[in-house]
Structures are given as structure tokens and as C-alpha cells.
Amino acid sequence: MSVEVRTLHLQHIVQRDCVLSLQTIRNIAYTFLQILIAFSAAKAFGANQYLGAVIGMIMIHPSLQNAYTVATEGVQQTQSVFFGLFKIDMVGYQGHVIPVIIAVWILAVIEKKLHKIVPEVLDLFVTPLVSVFVTGYLTLSIVGPIFVWAENAILGAIQWMLTLPLGIGSLIMGSLYAPTVVTGIHQMYTAIDIGQIAKYGVTYWLPLASAANVAQGAAALAVGIKSKDKKIKSLALPSSLSAFMGITEPAIFGVNLRFFKPFIAGCIGGGCGALYASLVHLGAKGTGVTGIFGILLCLNQPLQYLIEMVIAVGVAFAISFVIYKDAEPKAVTADVTETTGTTETVENIEIADNNKAEETLTSPVNGTQISLSEVADETFASEMLGTTVAVEPADGKIVAPCDGEVSNIFETGHAVCITTESGGELLIHIGIDTVKMDGKGFTKKVSDGDKVHARDILVEANLEEIKNAGYQTTTMMILTNTDEFGNVTKAEPAEVKTTSKVMTLTK
Incomplete structure (x- = not known):
């Protein structure tokens, strides 16, 4: 084997290993997202966080079919519950958020009740065991299926809206995408991408999401540029950059929702960008990346993707820049009347609420x-x-x-x-x-x-x-x-x- 061939072979191995490592690191948080959500939800509901994490593990257990495969493979296995009363699909909860949160809330309620009634000598053993078993069974048999049905109904409605003529559905969903990020529902949108790729070879949802994301970034950028407050600038500018990369939470929660008007501006910009994407039938060949780097998934229509970004960013930035204003110090106006001879002068004097520095x-x-x-x-x-x-x-x-x-x-x-x-x-x-x-x-x-x-x-x-x-x-x-x-x-x-x-x- 020549030196050139050995060198190329070595480069191929290094590249393959690097790609594998990067893919593993990139996907790790999403792979175990339900565990992380359950752990955080347990803290919020006052439950044992480690028991919450166990509930998250149950919901993505390897013995359950991966939810992302259902769109292409269908449901592979069912299971009778409550002594044969009915059957459930043995499918995991990858991409789902609401069922996880509800399950942990149930865990918290059961755990707190048991702490009160179980004798202290047995509490350490009985409470965790019973809490996890009851919560897990109720989740897999009742809570999970009900809320998955509800989420699937929402997804079905979204899919239907995207088929509306003249891009009306995309305009609406592009505007509503950011509010769904606030609720966490956006985590289940991967199912839309996968379903559309399986059916059409491309996903028309990802460009819509990209428009919504960069629009929120543009709205935050307008706040950062217009504001004279150093703290707001230091938060808004880096948050906008993050949104342009596809991670909108800092911009939405740290800036736009806080002042609300920029959030509305971002929603409008996202809707306009999504409308254009629908009219030109812009589709992505894959999923997982939005924002600026989303163009890598749209290399079949790169110009249309860039135009969509410009529309979303331009509209959101312009509206946010116009309607955002820094908060003004509270003040009241008092009328002071001076009378000199027959001449009366009225002066408006602004009196501050307080003078304490x-x-x-x-x-x-x-x-x-x-x-x-x-x-x-x-x-x-x-x-x-x-x-x-x-x-x-x-x-x-x-x-x-x-x-x-x-x-x-x-x-x-x-x-x-x-x-x-x-x-x-x-x-x-x-x-x-x-x-x-x-x-x-x-x-x-x-x-x-x-x-x-x-x-x-x-x-x-x-x-x-x-x-x-x-x-x-x-x-x-x-x-x-x-x-x-x-x-x-x-x-x-x-x-x-x-x-x-x-x-x-x-x-």
C-alpha cells in the first residue's frame, strides 16, 4: 500500500471517528431530554428529583419502541393493562414534554401523601418504591396515552393547516411557533419533520421553524441596539446571536417576553418568513438544525432559504425597533398656577415619585x-x-x-x-x-x-x-x-x- 493510500485511509478513519463523536455529543441532551425534564419538574413540584429522573427513564426505556420510528415503521407492539381492560401501544415518549411533566406531578402528589401516612421506619423503603411503581403504571397506561393522543391531535391540526392554500396555514403557524416554544410543545415537532421526510422526501416544517427562530433573534437585536440600558444591551445582543443559531430560549425568555412587544414583533416576522417559504415550496432534506446553519439542509434551494431569513429578520427587526421603548421613570405632573397682576401663567412641573438615590x-x-x-x-x-x-x-x-x-x-x-x-x-x-x-x-x-x-x-x-x-x-x-x-x-x-x-x- 502506497504512502498516499495509507494517508487517505488514515484521514478517512479520523474523519469518521470525529463525526461519530460530534454526533454523539450533539444528540446526547435530546436523547435523554425526558430524564432532564423529569428531574427539573420534580424540583418544581417538590418531589424527590432522583425519583423524578427514574420516571423519565421509564418513559424512554429501551424495551419501548422509539417514538421517532412510529412514523416510518408503525406501532410494533401492544400491551394489555388493568387485567385486560384495554390495550396500549408500547411506544416510548421521545419528543414528548407534557406527559413527562404530568407524570412527575402525579409522582409528587403520591410521594407527599405517603410521607404523611407511612411510618417513619418504613418511609425510606416504601415511599420511593410505591411512588415510582404507581406513577409509572398510571403514566404508561393512562396519562401517557391520553396526552400523546392530545399532542398527536395538535400535530394533525398543524399538518392540516400547512396544506391551506396561499400559505395561510404557514403564516399562522410561523406566527404561533414561538408561543409553543414557551410552553415546551415544540419538542414534539420532530415527529412532523420525520413524517414529512418519509412522505415527501423533504420537510416543509423546518424552514418555518427557522423563520420563527431568527425572527425572535431579530426582535431581541432591535431591543439591544435601541435600548440605552447597559444591562438590557448586555442581555439582548448575545441572546439574539444565540437565536440566529437556532437556540431561542435566551432571547424569548430573557428579552422578548420580558418586554412583550418585541415578542409580538418576532411572531409577526416569523409568520411573514414562513408565508414566503410556503409560497416557494421551500423544503429541507433533514432535521435538527435551524437558524443560519439550517441552510445546510436546504442546499437544494439556498437562495429561497436566504430570502426567507431576510424577510423574517427584516420584518421582526423593523417592528420591534419601532414599538420598543425603554421604561421611563415614574413621574406625576402637577399644575402650578402663578398670578401676577392680571397675568396668569401655568407651568407643568414634573415631580419624581421619590428622591432617594x-x-x-x-x-x-x-x-x-x-x-x-x-x-x-x-x-x-x-x-x-x-x-x-x-x-x-x-x-x-x-x-x-x-x-x-x-x-x-x-x-x-x-x-x-x-x-x-x-x-x-x-x-x-x-x-x-x-x-x-x-x-x-x-x-x-x-x-x-x-x-x-x-x-x-x-x-x-x-x-x-x-x-x-x-x-x-x-x-x-x-x-x-x-x-x-x-x-x-x-x-x-x-x-x-x-x-x-x-x-x-x-x-
Whole structure:
């Protein structure tokens, strides 16, 4: 064998190995996505996260037919359940999200009930075993099939809409694609791609998804360029780049949904791009890549793909740039009348809500300030509502962190809203999912409109009653109008008292 032939042979082996490794790494998260979703959902629902992961494993067990093969191979096996009452398809839940979340919610309910009734000496063994077995059986026999049917009905409706004349269906679905990303339903769209490739040799869905994705990126880019806020710029610009690569979550959740109008602009741009793609019958030869690199799957129609991208980006960027505005400082207008002789002059004087340049907030409860990564609720942990401080309370006395006014105290007593002297809008949320307790365990000490001073008691919470009901007592203090402050800083996690400074607001 000549040196040239050996060299080419070696290059072929290296390339093959590299491609294999890259494919494995690229697909790993999607291959086990249901396990990751179940693990995260268990944290949100207050269940054991490892038991949640087990439920995810059950739903994609190798003994079940891979859901992605059903479109081309059909259902290979069925199984009788409930002593022969009916049969179910033995198909896994690859590409499905909603059944996984529902299954973990059932697990959380069962686990919490068992913790209350099973003797402590048996709890460690009985509760996990029974929780997983009952949840797994109910999921595979009832919950899974029902929600898969519902998801398939949605997919069928989408497929039908794509056949509507003049690209109307694509216009609608291109506009609605981003909202489905918010709900997580988009994870099941792979079934559409695979089904269309099997039937037509191409998928008309992927170009639609690409238009929707880059449109959200363009809307975020417009925000980043137009905004004068450095924090918004630092978030919007990299988020838009990520969306152009096909990963839209940072742009959607971090920027567009936060200000909402850019999100609508992105939806409109996505619809316009999808409309063009439908009119020119733009199809992709494969699936898995959207955004800029999606052109690699459309090399049979690269020009049409580029035009689609330009339309989606241009429309979304233009609309977002026009309708987005940075939030203005709250102000009221007062009319001051001056009378000199027979001449009356009216001047409009803008009076700011407050003049405090800096305000310090103390902990709303004695206890331990924890890292947000330890908070078992993704909404609070991700600071989606605003800058957040979380405390594991040592007692149930929830106090005002500063002087201010109670703008709203929930009927259930589990949450209080306070407006501070510097204009900060605070939400103090006692426990996780404690709204479900319907006020049990909470004694309100203030009413709407009450003026409060730092360390005045707002609510007395019965921590034991909350824990016995199966809920966590972690208490969050959220600054919901963070954007209206130039700088917001938080203290590092540590033991805290109601005199400890945990947040500083600077105008």
C-alpha cells in the first residue's frame, strides 16, 4: 500500500471517528431530554428529583419502541393493562414534554401523601418504591396515552393547516411557533419533520421553524441596539446571536417576553418568513438544525432559504425597533398656577415619585440566605420576576424589609407586595406553592394601603403546618421592577436576621 493510500485511509478513519463523536455529543441532551425534564419538574413540584429522573427513564426505556420510528415503521407492539381492560401501544415518549411533566406531578402528589401516612421506619423503603411503581403504571397506561393522543391531535391540526392554500396555514403557524416554544410543545415537532421526510422526501416544517427562530433573534437585536440600558444591551445582543443559531430560549425568555412587544414583533416576522417559504415550496432534506446553519439542509434551494431569513429578520427587526421603548421613570405632573397682576401663567412641573438615590433592604425573616440554585421553583430561581433573595426561615415572623406601603396582601396571606420609599416594588413570597394551602397556616397582620416601617410584622406563618402539608418554607423577596433602577446588588448567602442587609437599590 502506497504512502498516499495509507494517508487517505488514515484521514478517512479520523474523519469518521470525529463525526461519530460530534454526533454523539450533539444528540446526547435530546436523547435523554425526558430524564432532564423529569428531574427539573420534580424540583418544581417538590418531589424527590432522583425519583423524578427514574420516571423519565421509564418513559424512554429501551424495551419501548422509539417514538421517532412510529412514523416510518408503525406501532410494533401492544400491551394489555388493568387485567385486560384495554390495550396500549408500547411506544416510548421521545419528543414528548407534557406527559413527562404530568407524570412527575402525579409522582409528587403520591410521594407527599405517603410521607404523611407511612411510618417513619418504613418511609425510606416504601415511599420511593410505591411512588415510582404507581406513577409509572398510571403514566404508561393512562396519562401517557391520553396526552400523546392530545399532542398527536395538535400535530394533525398543524399538518392540516400547512396544506391551506396561499400559505395561510404557514403564516399562522410561523406566527404561533414561538408561543409553543414557551410552553415546551415544540419538542414534539420532530415527529412532523420525520413524517414529512418519509412522505415527501423533504420537510416543509423546518424552514418555518427557522423563520420563527431568527425572527425572535431579530426582535431581541432591535431591543439591544435601541435600548440605552447597559444591562438590557448586555442581555439582548448575545441572546439574539444565540437565536440566529437556532437556540431561542435566551432571547424569548430573557428579552422578548420580558418586554412583550418585541415578542409580538418576532411572531409577526416569523409568520411573514414562513408565508414566503410556503409560497416557494421551500423544503429541507433533514432535521435538527435551524437558524443560519439550517441552510445546510436546504442546499437544494439556498437562495429561497436566504430570502426567507431576510424577510423574517427584516420584518421582526423593523417592528420591534419601532414599538420598543425603554421604561421611563415614574413621574406625576402637577399644575402650578402663578398670578401676577392680571397675568396668569401655568407651568407643568414634573415631580419624581421619590428622591432617594439609594435604599437598603433587610431580610424579611430570620434564617439563612441561600443561593438561588437551591430554590425549588424555576420561576424564582431564574429571577424571571426580578432580582431575588431567598431565605430559609428560622421562624414564622415575616417583616417589612424597609419603610413603605402595603400595595397588596394576598387573601391567602402567603404573599405581600410593598412599594418602598425609592419606588421599589417588592413581592415577598412565603414558601413554594403555598397558595394551594388556601390561607391555612398564615395570619395576616397588615392590610392593603397600610404604611409600614422596617421590621413591622406583615404575616405570621406556621412553618410546621406548611411543612406538614408537604410544602417548602423558602421565603423569597423579589424586586419586580428591577429595570427601573440603575444598579441592584445582593448580599452573599449567609445566616441573616431581620436587621441584616440583603439588597441595595440605586437609582
